[in-house]
Amino acid sequence: FSFPPSFLSSFQMDLIYDACYWTLFPRSFAYLTIKDRTPQILTKVIDTLHRHKSEFFEKHGEEGVEAEKKAISLLSKLRNELQTDKPIIPLVDKCVDTDIWNQYLEYQRSLLNEGDGEPRWFFSPWLFVECYMYRRIHEAIMQSPPIHDFDVFKESKDENFFESQDSINALCTHLLQLKPITDLGEKQIQDEFFKLLQISLWGNKCDLSLSGGESSSQKADIINSLKDLKPFILVNETESLWALLSKLKKTAEPPAVRVDIVLDNSGFELVTDLVFADFLLSSELATEIHFHGKIIPWFVSDVTVRDFEWIVEHMKGSHLESMSACGAAWEAYVGMKKWVYHDHAFWTLPHPFCAMPQVAPDLYAELQKAGVVLFKGDLNYRKLMGDRKWKFTVPFHQALSGFHPAPLCSIRTLKCELQVGLQPGQAEHLTASDPHWLTTGKYGIFQFDGPL
Numbered sequence: 001f002s003f004p005p006s007f008l009s010s011f012q013m014d015l016i017y018d019a020c021y022w023t024l025f026p027r028s029f030a031y032l033t034i035k036d037r038t039p040q041i042l043t044k045v046i047d048t049l050h051r052h053k054s055e056f057f058e059k060h061g062e063e064g065v066e067a068e069k070k071a072i073s074l075l076s077k078l079r080n081e082l083q084t085d086k087p088i089i090p091l092v093d094k095c096v097d098t099d100i101w102n103q104y105l106e107y108q109r110s111l112l113n114e115g116d117g118e119p120r121w122f123f124s125p126w127l128f129v130e131c132y133m134y135r136r137i138h139e140a141i142m143q144s145p146p147i148h149d150f151d152v153f154k155e156s157k158d159e160n161f162f163e164s165q166d167s168i169n170a171l172c173t174h175l176l177q178l179k180p181i182t183d184l185g186e187k188q189i190q191d192e193f194f195k196l197l198q199i200s201l202w203g204n205k206c207d208l209s210l211s212g213g214e215s216s217s218q219k220a221d222i223i224n225s226l227k228d229l230k231p232f233i234l235v236n237e238t239e240s241l242w243a244l245l246s247k248l249k250k251t252a253e254p255p256a257v258r259v260d261i262v263l264d265n266s267g268f269e270l271v272t273d274l275v276f277a278d279f280l281l282s283s284e285l286a287t288e289i290h291f292h293g294k295i296i297p298w299f300v301s302d303v304t305v306r307d308f309e310w311i312v313e314h315m316k317g318s319h320l321e322s323m324s325a326c327g328a329a330w331e332a333y334v335g336m337k338k339w340v341y342h343d344h345a346f347w348t349l350p351h352p353f354c355a356m357p358q359v360a361p362d363l364y365a366e367l368q369k370a371g372v373v374l375f376k377g378d379l380n381y382r383k384l385m386g387d388r389k390w391k392f393t394v395p396f397h398q399a400l401s402g403f404h405p406a407p408l409c410s411i412r413t414l415k416c417e418l419q420v421g422l423q424p425g426q427a428e429h430l431t432a433s434d435p436h437w438l439t440t441g442k443y444g445i446f447q448f449d450g451p452l
């Protein structure tokens with residue numbers, strides 16, 4: 001396709017360029033994601049369906065095999081649309097979010113109307129097309145009953161969990177050794193708080209969409225690596241979170257502190273989040289934890305309710321003692337409603353979070369009940385920041401564009417070109433020493449936006 005597209009005036013080009021990350025700029029990370037990574041993920045999905053053919057037959061007979069063929073043909077069509085830069089077409093399924101998706105596509109169209117342009121795969125905001133791709137995978141499966149609830153990414157998520165067993169067990173052993181946590185001194189509780197928070201941060205390295213669906217499990221000894229990893233935390237505002245939680249513990253009236261965690265990836269990362277959540281309860285820094293996950297398979301490794309339940313169950317059933325002890329405790333937390341799992345269609349829409357009060361007021365009201373909300377991962381960061389091309393030194397609060405349901409934190413490793421809240425010169429310095437610092441997941445941030 002021609003670049004830059006001939007129907008755009010240079011004024012429109014400037015507007016688009018400034019607004020957010022677009023897929024049209026060759027060599028940008030956004031462009032490469034759509035060009036290389038997403039077709040690879042689609043091919044893997046098709047292959048997964050192929051490999052489950054006999055399972056579909058055993059379960060559903062000939063109908064199952066027909067459904068598998070249908071899903072594969074829809075997915076091949078999708079891959080072809082992407083690779084030949086076709087226009088983005090409306091969804092045709094009938095899910096709770098179908099209309100909102102199609103309205104959003106209409107809105108994208110209206111932005112380009114003047115130049116008679118149309119949103120296409122390589123001519124759209126990156127966040128929009130990338131989310132759309134996963135929504136179309138879901139549509140293909142949904143339209144292929146009786147295999148409509150097959151999770152095409154389940155296998156890789158479960159594999160990540162099994163491959164990380166040793167690290168998981170070491171982490172659980174560490175947590176159990178601290179108990180009863182209320183017997184520890186204040187200083188030790190604080191040290192462990194920072195430690196487990198950093199583990200949850202580095203757990204975010206293990207996502208499967210950056211690796212094109214290839215295995216990305218945790219094999220190293222994470223607890224003993226924290227010291228070496230510390231210099232890679234570019235913004236570290238963990239002290240502010242500690243200060244807020246210790247204050248709430250002393251002053252909350254009635255004495256209840258709710259912490260919400262907007263989850264990212266299943267497998268090792270989810271376990272690090274659950275270990276931290278367990279620590280918050282056991283140290284009485286929080287009295288209830290609310291988790292938020294996705295309603296459909298998303299960005300390969302993101303947590304759905306099935307993954308959440310599967311992990312707790314497999315932890316409990318593990319032959320490794322520490323894992324099974326943690327699994328049993330976690331199942332009990334769920335039973336006592338000290339741990340509550342939520343999901344909401346908003347998390348799998350393409351909207352930035354500043355649109356939440358309008359698009360999903362119920363979810364916004366839910367988050368307002370929290371003492372603090374922790375957002376895990378890179379995609380949540382992109383949505384918090386509206387996937388806009390902010391200057392590196394813009395304050396985190398400003399880039400949130402008014403999104404502030406409660407005090408909040410972002411805990412993410414850097415996997416896209418977006419980063420705010422850096423010191424003047426910090427980005428330039430990083431670029432000089434490590435040109436790919438923004439996209440490899442090697443660096444992390446812990447950013448905090450304080451009380452209302």
Ligand SMILES: O=P(O)(O)OC[C@@]1(O)O[C@H](CO)[C@@H](O)[C@@H]1O
Binds near residue numbers: 037208210379415
């Ligand atoms: O949200 P996560 O799991 O931390 O990361 C998801 C992610 O790998 O997907 C996109 C690339 O396809 C990137 O924006 C981002 O790095």
Ligand SMILES: [Mn+2]
Binds near residue numbers: 209264299301377379
């Ligand atoms: Mn993810």
